[in-house]
Amino acid sequence: MKQAPLHTISRQDVSSLVDRVIRKPELFEEFWTKSYSPSQATAMTFPWDLLLPLAEKILAQHTGIPDSQLQDHRAWVRHPTAISVSRAFGMVKDSITYYVSMNRGRLPDTHIHTLKATTPWMHSILSMPTNDILQGLFCAEFFVDVARLLCSCGAYANAMDILNTTNVYPVAFDKWIELTKQAAPGGTISSGRMPHDMIIHAISSAIAGTAKAHGARGLPAHTNFIFRACSSRAQEAMDATLERITKHDDLIHCAPSLPGPLSNASLQTLRVMLRLQVVPEVHRILNQAPFISLACRALRRIAHLNYVREGLPPTEPMGIVNDILTFICDTLYSAENVAEVLQGRAIISLLRIEAAAAKIGGGTYDQGREVNRVSMRILDGLAPFLILDLPSCHRAFERSFCYIDQHMDKGSTAPTGLRVKLEGMRKSRTALSGQLWACSNAECPQRADTSSCESRYWRCAGCGVAEYCSTACQRKDWKDGHAQQCPQIQTAQRERPSHVPPCSRDMQALFMQCKRVLSPTIREMESPQNGSATITEFSFVNGGHLKVAYKTITNVNQFNAASKVRLVSGDSKAMFVLGIPGQNVRMVVDLEDMLKGVYSPSISMLCT
Incomplete structure (x- = not known):
């Protein structure tokens, strides 16, 4: 035939x-x-x-x-x-x-x-020995096919089950670490037909795709290859990633041609670590200054790319962008991390990527729209820290805004969603500059005076969240309740870092902001005479502006049953529920406290 x-x-x-x-x-x-x-x-x-x-x-x-x-x-x-x-x-x-x-x-x-x-x-x-894969053309081609098959199997649950039961994934993870350590960026075999970056890109894509697929399925620890292969080697994987990218400075060299499959191997290596955050050990390592800085640096490189290039799929870099942005968004739970993100010039990168995303449309899944959504979430996460004007990050905001003014294209000033939101944040910061930072000690005599602690302030060594203007205030706040709150915050940082309880200083500053907004009309919110209580909820949204929501309840028990939070104490009266989005603690203040401007930690709310 x-x-x-x-x-x-x-x-x-x-x-x-x-x-x-x-x-x-x-x-x-x-x-x-x-x-x-x-x-x-x-x-x-x-x-x-x-x-x-x-x-x-x-x-x-x-x-x-x-x-x-x-x-x-x-x-x-x-x-x-x-x-x-x-x-x-x-x-x-x-x-x-x-x-x-x-x-x-x-x-x-x-x-x-x-x-x-x-x-x-x-x-x-x-x-197979790593050197044989890097030096032998036939073995390299076979290895790339194996990696691509692993990547494709991530789309099918029954295929992943087969590979899980045959123990293929741990072997692949070990080989990824070995190759990341040994393969030099841009290096090729003697024939020049198999660049090392192609090999790294293939296995990194396989590990990253499989990690995302396993995470989406929510597999238990004993059946999830990520936990088996990575839990004991998290630091080693992190060190290999940092060494590959920082030692060879590969992000700089690969940026002009990133969308090509041969040139973004380092970013695929970075992507693996971002998707392995489901492992607690990896999450703890990633949420530190070196990796946050590296992610922001990668974002800056991608922001300079021309996404629409003939013959290349524009959605590939957008997928990497989305992973990096999601990681950055999840790190915005402490002033220290916020400062690291701002120093990495992440805000101007968001604006540049927004312009690039506008050029990408159509398809069954609009990657550009998803990137813009996560970018908005990042600005939402930055807003409370901008409004609170914390000494640990307020200078980073100023430098970030100054850099945007100096380097952003003046001809591209269209009022996009991110630009409008960012301008709202800047106006709020200007109006409230120097007014909101407060020592975490609620009884500090100069708690709203930022000038006395601009050059020197103290942070709790345990949780890293509470900040004080003096050691005396730190000792006082420790005795008044931070001794119990500090271990709770540390536990939340390890287990659910995006839901770290705010310290008393944060809630006090929010109280001050609410009082400022409510002062003109606060007398009109007197407690009703029929025994029901009016609950007014406030939270920071839209660049630091306050969003107000009203609820009417009949008693405290009904409020406790209908809410995600529980009142420690309270009577049927007009109350205000204050909180910061993403946090799992709210503060309740009644009308009299709001009128007097008195802040008391005893009116805090706890999660049920």
């Missing part, structure tokens, strides 16, 4: 051709060369169900290589059977990569059966 491209002949002819090759495996090379030519355009009609038995037949062959030499790339090159095995493996990889799922994220049984046949080969290739 004359061989022709499979997508040009009938299923009956394909079946006859495949049966013939299965009976005579020596015809496989001719079949591969003349008939096998899948592409994205022909994937929907390609006869994968007929080809997979052939792939299994070839994969079942023995390569003729002794087990002792199975991991030697020179032994692979000498055996033609090994070439056929690698091509059959590529056929399985293509069948899963091009397959369009009609079964809600599950591969058909035929694909799963064939996938099982590939796992021994995946183990062999992933276990």
Whole structure:
């Protein structure tokens, strides 16, 4: 039978051709060369169900290589059977990569059966010495196919289950760390056909994609490869990532051509760490100044790119941007992290990326719109710290705004969503400059005087959240209740860092802001005579402006039942619920306290 491209002949002819090759495996090379030519355009009609038995037949062959030499790339090159095995493996990889799922994220049984046949080969290739992968063209190509198959399997739950049970993921994770340590950015093998960056990009994409897929499924720790492979090696993975990116300064060299698949290997390595945050050990390491600074630096590089380039998918860099922005957003729970983000010039990067995202539209999933949504969340997270004017980060805000004025394109001043929000934040900061920072000691005689502590202030060494104008105030606040609050904050920082309880200083400053806004009309909010209590909720939104919501309740018990928070004490009277978005503690003040301007820690609210 004359061989022709499979997508040009009938299923009956394909079946006859495949049966013939299965009976005579020596015809496989001719079949591969003349008939096998899948592409994205022909994937929907390609006869994968007929080809997979052939792939299994070839994969079942023995390569003729002794087990002792199975991991030697020179032994692979000498055996033609090994070439056929690698091509059959590529056929399985293509069948899963091009397959369009009609079964809600599950591969058909035929694909799963064939996938099982590939796992021994995946183990062999992933276990091969790193130097052989970097120096041997054949082994490098096979390794890249293995990595791409791992990445494609992340879209299907039953495929991930197979790889989980066969222990492929931990081996892949170990190889990712080894390659990240050893492969020099831009380095190539002697033939020049396999850049090291392509190898790093492939395995990094596989680990990052699988980490995201496992996280989305919410697998328990004992079945999640991330916990098994990464929990004990989190610091090692972090060190390898930092060394690769900072030592070789690869972000600078790769920035002009980032959308290309060969040049963003370092950013894919960064992406792995961002997606491994589901591991508590990794999360603890990432939420530190070096990695936050690195993420902001990567964001700056990406912000300078031309996203719309001929022949390159514009959504690839946007996916990396979204991962970085989400990470930055999740770190905005302490003044120290906020200062690090501002020093990394993240705000101007947001504005530049917003302009780039505006050029990207269409498709089933608008990456540009998602990036803008996360950017808005970042500004929301920065707003409370800007309004509170904390000594630990207020200078960073000033430098950030000054840098924007100096370097942002003056011709692109259209009132976009981010620009409008940012200008609102700047106006609020100007109006309240020097008024809101307060010592965490509620009884400090100069708690609202920022001039006395601009150059020197004290921060609690335990939680790193409470700030004081003197050691005397720190000792006083410790006795008054911070001794109990400090370990609670540290626990929240470890377990749910985006929900760290605000210290008394934060709530006091919010109280001052609410009093300032309510002063003209506060007398009109007297307690009703019918015994019900009016609850007024305030929170920082829209660049520091206060959002007000009114509720009417009949008694404190009803309020406790209807709310996510619980009153420590209170009577049926007009009350104000104050809080900062993203925090799990609110403060309740009654009308009399608001009228007098008296702040008392005893009126705090606790989570149920």
